[in-house]
Amino acid sequence: MGNYKSRPPISCTDELKKKISESYALFRSKVIEELRPKESDWNEVQQAAANTADLCQLEQLLTEADCHEKTETGLTLLHIACIAGAPCSQLERLLKKGASVNILSKNQFSPLQLSVYRGDSEQVEVLVTYGADVNQAGHSGVGSLHIAAMCGHHEIAKILLDSGAKIDMGDLVKFSSLHIACHFGHEKVVELLLSNGSDINISGSVGDRPIHLASSKANLRIMQLLVEGTSQQKADVNVKDNEGHTPLHFCCKSGHLVTLHYLLDHQAVPHEANIYGDTPLHLACYNGKLEIAKQLVAQTGQESLIMENIFSETPLHSACTYGKSLELVKFLLEQQSVDINYQGKDGHTALHSACYHGHLRCVQFLLENRGDMNLVAAASDQSGDSEKREEQTALMWAFERGHDSIVTLLKHYKRPSEEGCGDYSQPGSLDGSYVAVPSPLGKLRSMTKEKIDVLQLRATLSHQFHLQITDLEFQETIGSGSFGKVYKGKVKGRTVAIKRYRASSFGAKSDVDMFCREVAILAKLNSPYVINFVGACLDDPSQFAIVTHYVAGGSLFSLLHEQNRLIDIHSKLTIALDVAKGMEYLHNMPLPIIHRDLNSHNILLEETGHAIVADFGESRFLRSTDEDNMTKQPGNLRWMAPEIFTQCTKYSVKADMFSFSLVLWELLAGELPFSHLKPAAAAAETAYHNTRPPIAITFPKPLVALLHIGWHANPDERPEFREIIPIIDECKQSQAVAMLSNVEPSSNPSLPLSLPMVTNQDSDGEGRDTPPMAGHVSAMRNHWEMEASRNSVSGSSEDKKRYPFPQLDKNGYVSDPMSTLRISMPLPLPPQAASSDSPPLSPPRQQAEPDS
CATH class of the missing domain: 1.10.510.10 (Transferase(Phosphotransferase) domain 1)
Structure with a gap:
């Protein structure tokens, strides 16, 4: 589509939430794998540890050496006893014989974590008494308190807290137990954690707070606990994550009406935009939430209806991007401020959006309601570094995406009031009927140009500059921009700066084009006065990175300002x-x-x-x-x-x-x-x-x-x-x-x-330190005002005419x-x-x- 990039179906925050759900789903599967061991592979002592019916058998067979023996999956006798639900007396026998209470299995689980997952509070108390580390991080950085929060075991969570569990300890993505309890909807655990001083506004790795996770769920009680908070702290209903999402954004995306009403009743800002320019109404429309859209417009007015995001899309565009709810599109068109043919900043209409995403019924609905197929969007043709503007109709968008049924509909569509097209009709004279389809060569060129650029760069770039993403050691972030982030890092022991491009970016320029051009330029530079190129990762757009010499002093901007x-x-x-x-x-x-x-x-x-x-x-x-x-x-x-x-x-x-x-x-x-x-x-x-x-x-x-x-x-x-x-x-x-x-x-x-520093004397005789060449407006103002005062006293009138001293405006600039x-x-x-x-x-x- 030229330089048009459709809005990403999910944001970075959504991607993280997905990974969290998948991570905890994987966590569950690994735990279940531990809880269903292959007893056929165990020796006699290990089977005795799992046999809760005959407790004497283990005591007869057990030696100190057996306590440290492991199965192929890294389970000790203590792990096996916890999995089998052995009584506390049996756990105590193993612990007194020298069993290690904090050893992890191959799947990174301690005996305590397995007992917490099973919800066995008696086992948990015994293990804690014998020195189990309540803050030990296991699989995915998850601690025992995280597991209790995930499973809703509030009694075990209380035992862990009483035994010194760190209430705000983060997992691999910096989620605290409160995050997890809100995510999985366990009210009693949330209440317990808040009463024990958990940070109600603690931030995850992308700035998401517990209230963000609660907002995406339909649990009103948890929302009340967070918003009403404690006497020391309350959750902010308008707090933003790193992408600018407020709780209302998450609520509208998920479609929970009760949560929506509660947030609006507690002063949630309804028209706030995230970094993509999306308001809550945008997200409701992108996800087809008709009732949410109705309530938002009814309770908060029509301001969001005319707001564009950075993809030049209003909520009507958003609904047509979703395209599966004609009722939602119809509702938006009924609003006084909505124009079916409104063109965003890049010129594309709701019809363009529906065509781009292949929604045939939505396209037909728009056409029947006077959607204009002849309006054009502007896209840049960046071949050869040029940016000539190419005008594209909705038909061209459908064609380049390969939606043949929509192309056919648009090519032969005529309005009910129009006469049919004859063989000698002028093409395009009847509002788009029999429109000529663009050449497929343009489509091929658009699809392959970026791949060709990357292949050419790989072929021409000297072998010494080729790096693998696995060669890079990422450390702290030292900068960011529209392209992605810059990290301090290491390559083969050398300290470097790593410019990591986002896997997907949706700006007005081709990131692939910019990346290829920057690498091509850097590879040709060799001067002590320009940055030294180390190499680049070229294997896949999701791994694009440029590695340069690390300059320890930072930027001139940072130093000065x-x-x-x-x-x-x-x-x-x-x-x-x-x-x-x-x-x-x-x-x-x-x-x-x-x-x-x-x-x-x-x-x-x-x-x-x-x-x-x-x-x-x-x-x-x-x-x-x-x-x-x-x-x-x-x-x-x-x-x-x-x-x-x-x-x-x-x-x-x-x-x-x-x-x-x-x-x-x-x-x-x-x-x-x-x-x-x-x-x-x-x-x-x-x-x-x-x-x-x-x-x-x-x-x-x-x-x-x-x-x-x-x-x-x-x-x-x-x-x-x-x-x-x-x-x-x-x-x-x-x-x-x-x-x-x-x-x-x-x-x-x-x-x-x-x-x-040079010490000058003020008029009151006190010394003051001023930089001799600072040039600050305030310093300039003081200097000029002092000189002007002297000039007014000692200078002749003729000199004043010939050499008037500078006059300053209110900003300190010289007139x-x-x-x-x-x-x-x-x-x-x-x-x-x-x-x-x-x-x-x-x-x-x-x-x-x-x-x-």
Whole structure:
């Protein structure tokens, strides 16, 4: 379907819940396997341990050595006695003979866990008395308290808690016993756990709380226990998991009306969207829950009916994606705000959704209710890195998915009021009748392009870069994005960064295309100023990963804006010089590379203070200098060049120079460019109002001129990186910078990322520490206000006219930024730097509430 990706049938959270159910189902099957042993394979003593009818037989045969003997499945005599339901006296005999109370079988079960599963409280008390570890993790990280919660044995759960069981201990997916009790619907266990102080809002591995699991069940009593809570804590009815699902989302997806009413009565927010943009009504419609949809609309209004998720689908689209409930579709169409032919952001209608998923009856119903088959959705054809828009009708969607019956229906459909089509009728003249079916070549091309890309990459990538997913050791998460997550990890003992792509991603771009392009670019790079490529996992899209050198210092963004570190001017110029050298390397390769996403997030810092350019997910090779098929708006909006933001498809490496100039300003000022604006508003200011960040009086003058030419509105006026490297280097080696940084001129030490502080005197005589080159708006404001005050007292009126001091707006920006340029430049600049036609820098427009 071009670049259209249908909404995933289940979310990551749903996938986890499925795995949990499967995990505990497997757990049960393994326990049952233990409880039904093959006695024919046992020796005489083992059979005696299982024989509860003749207790003397075991005592006659038992020796200390027998207590440690195991069956082929790893069962000891103590395991066997617990499985058989032996009396406590027999367990005590075995324990006194030296039987190990905490040994695990091959299926990872301790004797205590088997007794807990069977619900034998007497056995449990004996085992606990003889030192059984109540917190021992067995199969899937499950502890004894988890098993009691799963089976609903609240009396055994109380014994375990009294014996020191950790009430909030997590299993393999960080589910506590409270999670499990809510999942399996055991009210008494939930009540017991809450009364013993279990964390009511404890988070699982994807941020899911017990109330999320309870919401997907129809147990009102458990919901009441959680929401009404205890005197110390109560469950939040609007708490979100990592995907933004609230309890109401789970309730509507599962279709439990009683739970729905209870949550709404307790101030659950009805129109909240998850990270996919789905409201509870979306999920009800995706799962065909008619009664839930009716109650939601009746009690909470029609706001959700017109909300689109990130897949450009309203609840009507969602109902047609489900397609099995015509009553639900009919109900939605009866609502005043619903239009059967409403087109989402990508242009597709509910008819497109029904055609894509092959729902013949739903398609026919929509057609009979005036669904327009001629409306088109827009999809990108990304062949050859282009993004030409291809318009696709609902018929084309059905055709490419292979739904022949729907294709036939659409091809020959005519409305009841229309005359039949004759042999000489103009094709398409009667609202879609006898529409020509697109060539199957397009379908084949769409289906095979991504496979071809991967196969070609496997064939061309050097063998040394091929890695297996089993070669990777994943550690903590160090970053994330639309592609997936970045982990710190190891490969063959080497510390690396692992960029793991999601198994399925549903964005506007082809993740396979981006992955292949990034690997192809990284494999060709060899410079100390760009990230070092280690290898990639190419076997299967579900295992796609890119492995690079691990840079310990983190990103420049983190250093400046999260850690709020102050960097001396010498170190700032070291970073700027390294980035410029990295970009110069990329732009002057045999096949030049345009980065397209240069910003402080993608500049990594070594512990020595040197910088590395990273993240080539948006980058591409430039096969000619006159390409007119470039991607629209790749990269981060805050650092985006004006020609890219204005939807241009023809731009060059000079766009990277614009982004670099904003990064350079960010380094010098210690602030985000246009920090008072959201990213899209900042990009609009630079593109449509020619606004640039303010120039501080503390900025080195050569760099001020460099900023002006670097962020020039006309890309042709911007310099190349090879032209600016000598300027930054000379500035870095200058006497003034050395003095400010407390280093010897012309030396090149590896400086720590710290700033020597200079003590100034306030007007009240007290000392204050200020960074000499920080450039913060607050510091700039204080400095300018002080100078302005002095100027108003001591300066002549003529001087004030000729050299007015900068006035600041309420955000601390300079109203007359050109006033900082009146000092002569001590270092040489390229010819265009001195050009008088550089754009003036206007102050940012004031917005009460900037839009994103």
